[in-house]
Amino acid sequence: MPAEAKADSKNARPAPGASTPATPATSARSTPHPIAHPASPPLTERQEARRRRILHASAQLASRGGFDAVQMREVAESSQVALGTLYRYFPSKVHLLVATMQDQLQHMHGTLRKKPPAGDTAAERVAETLMRAFRALQREPHLADAMVRALTFADRSVSPEVDQVSRQTTVIILDAMGLDDPTPAQLSAVRVIEHTWHSALITWLSGRASIAQVKIDIETVCRLIDLTDPKGR
Secondary structure: OOHHHHHHHHOOOOOOOOOOOOOOOOOOOOOOOOOOOOOOOOOOHHHHHHHHHHHHHHHHHHHHHOHHHOOHHHHHHHHOOOHHHHHHHOOOHHHHHHHHHHHHHHHHHHHHHHOOOOOOOHHHHHHHHHHHHHHHHHOOHHHHHHHHHHHHHOOHHHHHHHHHHHHHHHHHHHHHHOOOOOOHHHHHHHHHHHHHHHHHHHHHHOOOOOHHHHHHHHHHHHOHHHHOOOOOO
């Protein structure tokens, strides 16, 4: 792990509006085990605006220079917040970049909803959706690399942010499938699809896979959807 990521992790403090680290969720629709955690108060309008400025600054810096370009002091200056305030929202650069990925996926989801995939089957629609999301990341390779590296470096202290990335990805896939109440088998297929998509991002960013190969891998894994459809559609 880079030196800054290690140093930041030592100063970890609960972020405003952040949940207590919990067992990672398997999906956005699954029911978690009943574990009691103190509820964090929702962000005020001013706090939310500040958080959005921070995420925007993080994305801008990462887009220009990747993981190493995202320095917490520069993020604080660019977003016009005190450095101590930044650390209260995001205890480390890894926390910040994983949250940035969730934010980017949320924006992608909104774009995808405006123009839903046109495939005839659920498998085709999910493959089309994930390739559109992949191409969006392809247009910002430095940002994509920074976010994926942060996910790779994330330890248990970052589990709430990692959970949000997983939940957002799951929601995107389930929307493409047209499912509100997936079966356990379908949720298992979604998890495997998520793992494959994440792995495809890593292999592409490292130069070990072409876009054509990524497309083949995504389309192949999405066939699991047909195998888990209880109605055999």
